[in-house]
Amino acid sequence: MRAALLFGREDMRVVDILRPAPGPDEALVRVVAYAPYGTDIGHYTNRGGRYARAYPYGVGADFSGIVEAVGSEVTHVRPGDRVTALALNHCGKCAWCVKGVTNLCLDAEAISRARQACCQQFTIVAANKLALMPDAVSFEQGAMLAGVVVALNGFELMEVDPARPLVVIGVGAMGLAVIATAAAMGIGTIALGGTGGRVDYARALGARVLPLESYGTMVTSEALAISPNGFDQIIETTCSDWGLKQAVEVAGRLATIGVTGGGALPDCVWDIVLRQLRLVGISCGHHQQQALDLMASGKLKLDTTISRRFTLDQAPEAFALLAGREAADIGRVIIEIGAA
């Protein structure tokens, strides 16, 4: 069968390879449509050496096709079925999978299983990732499923209010999917990004777009001109430092920022995405009275952490102590400056 493989950085060649056979829990699918995302382009350019692995290898995860053959344990799809698949693997048995939240699968072995490569005539897929496509869904639409799934998950996790604008950072493959899904759900969007024709695609979907003069420029002041106190629901889709910075700068007080996944993210941010963590900024708040009440109740034992008391004249000694190695052994220090 014909397959587009990467043989090195920006070295893609279409070659003949052996058609694989499905394992017991796998399906062999004849690929009809494949829609590349930014992560696939990251593999192609091997941006920052981040994607380097043993060449050659096949690319792409988001596709649709027709089941050609299935393994012995596969029952929910049959040859001839029109199907689409997600990129992430799951076990189907752990507590999260049983609840249907397969993207939070706890089975390390299942989720580390090799993903399908779909820029080729046939692909092997873990059969539990396949979904049947209704007749009204075209193969092209089915190949673009992942962005819509991400968007719907984001709207739910972020508790997006359809009555307020949703800011979308980026108008690439994921950004357009978020904007289109928002439009379908009656959510208005303001998109930040785009230097060329992608801006028109975003506008045609109904977004108000603030394009960039050139790649990497900031448009936060234009956005804040629309809403001087910032926005309260923002989805970042570029997986870049630029995008995260834009998202934070246009965020108002107590805003919710959703971050979508992509290979270009720093590892720690990627972990936040995959485990759907909620990273909450916490400043010293407005709870003085509650704190004082806790102290007065006697339930709060913070005073037991005081290990040393100094006078004002002893302040240099106190600072030397706190800055030195002995600091590891002491709790809080109080400098008694005046008489009570």
Ligand SMILES: [Zn+2]
């Ligand atoms: Zn699982």
